[in-house]
Amino acid sequence: MRIWFRQHPLLADIQPIQLSALMYLARCNRYSNTPLGVTDYLGLTKGTVSQSLKTLESKGLIVKSQDARDKRSVHLELTPAARELLDAVLPPAFLASAAQQMDANAEQLETLLGELLRNVQRGNDIASFGLCKTCRFHREENGAPFCGLTHEPLTPGDAELICREHHPLDDAA
Structure with missing residues (x-):
């Protein structure tokens, strides 16, 4: 996946952490679209995530908005350009093709990997x-x-x- 993302022409100016942040923001709700939510999800330092979010904002891929209730809190939203980018690169064609070739086994694999992830999460808090x-x-x-x-x-x-x-x-x- 990393090799594919690095070689994809639409992702030439996007670092892997920035792509991960965009992917997270595309899937999270209004309680989770904050810099702290991105930090917690990616398991990285606040400084690393902060710099990545600034870069995404400067590239016009995210916008920040102040929370209507708590003026200290900031929400992050994907721009239409970011959504177009993600639509163009996800899921990677090679991965979708491989899953299609697996037929019903792909669904079973997804279920088993989800179960594995939940066990790791529970076992490690x-x-x-x-x-x-x-x-x-x-x-x-x-x-x-x-x-x-x-x-x-x-x-x-x-x-x-x-x-x-x-x-x-x-x-x-």
Whole structure:
């Protein structure tokens, strides 16, 4: 993957950490699209992530906006240029082709790798950053998604995004 990303002409000016940050921001929810969310997800230092985010902003791939409630907090949003870039390079054609050749085994492999990841996360007390809809706090109220942790309604699309506050269903106490 790294070799492919380094050789891809659209990614010539993008460092791997910057691409990882863009990929995260494309999949995370409004509770997680912060510099701290990126830092926690990537497991890197604040300084490294901060410099990478500044570079992405200078390239016009992300924009920062102040939180409406907490003026100290900043949210990061992908620009249309960033979304076009990600759409053009993900998933890598060689990976999609290989998965297609595996037929049903590809789905089984994805399930097993997900299980392996959850076991590693549980065994090492690592945040899961899972899909909202798989969180023990996710529920429906009046036919709409709702977060029981923040006590806020969610949009239907929110349920398909990853969240830094995620708590797997099997962690319910």
